Amino acid sequence: APTAARPSSSAGGQTKSEKPSRGTAMLQHLLLKLRATGPVTVAEYMREALTNPGQGYYTRGGGIGESGDFVTSPEISQIFGELIGIWYISEWIAMGKPKAFQLVELGPGRGTLTGDILRVFNQLASVLSKCDVSIHLVEVSPKLSETQALLLTGRKVQSNPEDNSAYMKGVSKTGIPIFWYRDIQDVPAGYSFYLAHEFFDALPIHKFQRTEKGWREVLVDIDPEVPDQLRFVLSPSSTPATENFIQPEETRDHVEVCPEAGVIIQRLACRIEKDGGAALIADYGHNGTKTDTFRGFQNHKPHDVLRAPGTADLTADVDFSYLQKMTQGRTATLGPIKQREFLKNMGIDLRLQVLLQNSRDTATREQLLHSYDMLMNPKKMGDCFNFFALLPHHRLLHPDKKHNPESKSPFSPVAGFGELLLK
Ligand code: SAH
Numbered sequence: 465a466p467t468a469a470r471p472s473s474s475a476g477g478q479t480k481s482e483k484p485s486r487g488t489a490m491l492q493h494l495l496l497k498l499r500a501t502g503p504v505t506v507a508e509y510m511r512e513a514l515t516n517p518g519q520g521y522y523t524r525g526g527g528i529g530e531s532g533d534f535v536t537s538p539e540i541s542q543i544f545g546e547l548i549g550i551w552y553i554s555e556w557i558a559m560g561k562p563k564a565f566q567l568v569e570l571g572p573g574r575g576t577l578t579g580d581i582l583r584v585f586n587q588l589a590s591v592l593s594k595c596d597v598s599i600h601l602v603e604v605s606p607k608l609s610e611t612q613a614l615l616l617t618g619r620k621v622q623s624n625p626e627d628n629s630a631y632m633k634g635v636s637k638t639g640i641p642i643f644w645y646r647d648i649q650d651v652p653a654g655y656s657f658y659l660a661h662e663f664f665d666a667l668p669i670h671k672f673q674r675t676e677k678g679w680r681e682v683l684v685d686i687d688p689e690v691p692d693q694l695r696f697v698l699s700p701s702s703t704p705a706t707e708n709f710i711q712p713e714e715t716r717d718h719v720e721v722c723p724e725a726g727v728i729i730q731r732l733a734c735r736i737e738k739d740g741g742a743a744l745i746a747d748y749g750h751n752g753t754k755t756d757t758f759r760g761f762q763n764h765k766p767h768d769v770l771r772a773p774g775t776a777d778l779t780a781d782v783d784f785s786y787l788q789k790m791t792q793g794r795t796a797t798l799g800p801i802k803q804r805e806f807l808k809n810m811g812i813d814l815r816l817q818v819l820l821q822n823s824r825d826t827a828t829r830e831q832l833l834h835s836y837d838m839l840m841n842p843k844k845m846g847d848c849f850n851f852f853a854l855l856p857h858h859r860l861l862h863p864d865k866k867h868n869p870e871s872k873s874p875f876s877p878v879a880g881f882g883e884l885l886l887k
Contacts, residue, residue: 490519490774494694495686503683503697505705506758507668507723513773514666515604521774522666525607527762528573533777534761536662537746537803537845538577541835543819545580547810547880548744552581552657553588554879555742556595559859564596565741566656570648570728571663572601575612581659582616586638599642600651609644616642648731658732658743658854664782665747667724669758670705673698674717679706684770694770718755720780726790729854733794736854743854749782749800757781784852795854798881804846806880807839851880 494512498504504512514521527533537544556565569578578599585592599616603609613621613634621634621644629652632644645651671682680698687695699706709721732743750757760767762776769778784800791797799806816836823829840846855878 488772490516491692491694491772493519494773495692498684498686498694503685503699505703506671506682506684506696507705509684509773510668510758510778513778514668516774519774520605521777522605522608524605524774525611526573526605527777533763533767535764536573537839537849538580538661539574540838540845541832542580543812543815543836544807544839545577546584546815547807547812548577548659549581549584551744551810551879552742553584553591555657555855556592558876558878559740559742561595562655562740563594564598564655566598566600566651566654568600568602568648568651568656568658570602570658570660571666572603572612573608573662575601575615577659577661578612579615582636582638582640585640597640599636599640600656601642601644602646602648602651603644604646612644613642648728653735653739655739656735656741658736658741660743660745660747662747664722664725664728664745664787665749665779666777667722667728669720669722669780670709671756671758672706672710672719672721678702679710681706694773696770716753716755720755720757720783721786722780722783725782725787729787729790730792733791733854736856737794740856742856742859743795745782745787745852745854746803746806746849747782747852748848749784749850751800752783752785754781754783782850784850787852791854796857796860797852797854798860798878799852800850801852801881802842802847803849803851804840804842806851809880809882812836812840853878853881 490513493516494509512520515523517523521527529535529539552567556562567578567581572578578601582599585597601609601612603612609632610620613619613632616636617634618637619634621632624630624633627633629650630643630645634642636642643651672679673682675698679702680700681703683697683699684694685697687693705721705723709723710719735741736743758769758778758780760769760771760776760778767776769776788797816832819832820829823832838844859878
């Protein structure tokens with residue numbers, strides 16, 4: 465196994481530096497809008513707060529990392545991204561080593577995860593030697609795409625106006641071409657491995673409340689009692705979203721639905737069905753059982769979702785049962801499986817031992833053990849984060865049931881989800 469540590473990236477890249485006036489500007493924008501056209505859905509509010517082209521939280525750079533608002537697994541430990549890199553290589557081998565693949569990451573944040581994956585690809589270059597690999601990043605935030613470019617290519621990257629799909633282009637430090645897009649639809653068709661880590665939880669949700677008069681959508685409005693403050697209200701009657709998104713057999717009293725996640729999953733499933741590949745999705749979430757999960761984070765502390773929009777991260781748990789439904793049977797799905805089980809199946813313990821043996825100083829060893837605990841401890845990230853995969857149906861068929869028994873790729877269990885296949 466590769467033994468090198470990733471270069472420290474603590475300097476630079478952190479782009480959270482906001483004058484208070486910016487936060488107020490977003491609130492003023494929303495107040496004007498609400499006064500003019502009335503309450504908006506939670507989805508509309510969330511979209512504005514996170515990705516408004518001028519003032520959105522992510523547009524302005526987000527606060528990912530220790531000095532920001534929230535920290536993610538790839539930022540905690542290099543092992544996380546390395547094991548995911550190995551997952552893709554193992555799937556590439558299991559699928560018969562296709563001549564080329566695109567690695568497509570949705571919402572790459574600071575670019576750390578792709579950086580760790582690229583290091584694994586480089587260390588296993590002899591395995592991948594005849595394969596044409598390219599990286600495709602789907603990112604709406606211009607600030608974050610700059611951070612990603614700096615981390616992955618080592619320099620500022622020119623915008624790419626002549627190409628109307630990719631808005632930026634560069635080459636990784638290891639010589640692999642990287643392209644940036646605003647939308648998954650802009651990514652060229654072709655055999656692709658998709659990756660979404662803490663991406664789906666940032667997409668806008670609709671919220672619904674069961675009342676005596678039936679389902680009502682939760683909306684955001686101006687609080688008439690307090691100047692410049694927002695509040696939640698219920699729609700006076702059912703809205704188009706209520707009609708479309710609530711299942712008749714629903715038993716919960718409060719439901720969150722993320723139609724944009726459904727649309728993106730449909731696209732991924734169509735692309736995998738048509739061109740081959742796989743998708744690996746990791747996020748906190750549930751299987752259609754949780755109710756009110758909409759929350760905000762600022763400075764690693766809970767933050768009132770309606771206060772100072774644009775200055776805090778807003779997020780909601782991912783409903784994996786909904787994602788599975790939205791594949792519409794075009795692909796097989798595996799999971800959700802808990803992060804600690806997935807990483808254990810991927811060999812995190814062995815990898816930790818190698819890194820511990822190769823680190824001389826106690827500080828590094830302690831850091832390695834601490835980050836392992838953050839990722840794996842059921843009370844920390846081990847239980848609430850889940851892995852979920854989309855795979856072509858044929859990938860999960862037993863070899864003797866395959867149409868082509870001469871196939872060069874013998875059936876092998878899908879790494880990470882090993883346990884699920886034993887049944
Ligand atoms: N995957 C990273 C970052 C997670 S934060 C990590 O785990 O550290 C969410 C990321 O999704 C950010 O990069 C944000 O800018 C991006 N994002 C949010 N909404 C998006 C959208 N609608 N389309 C594309 N990217 C989006």
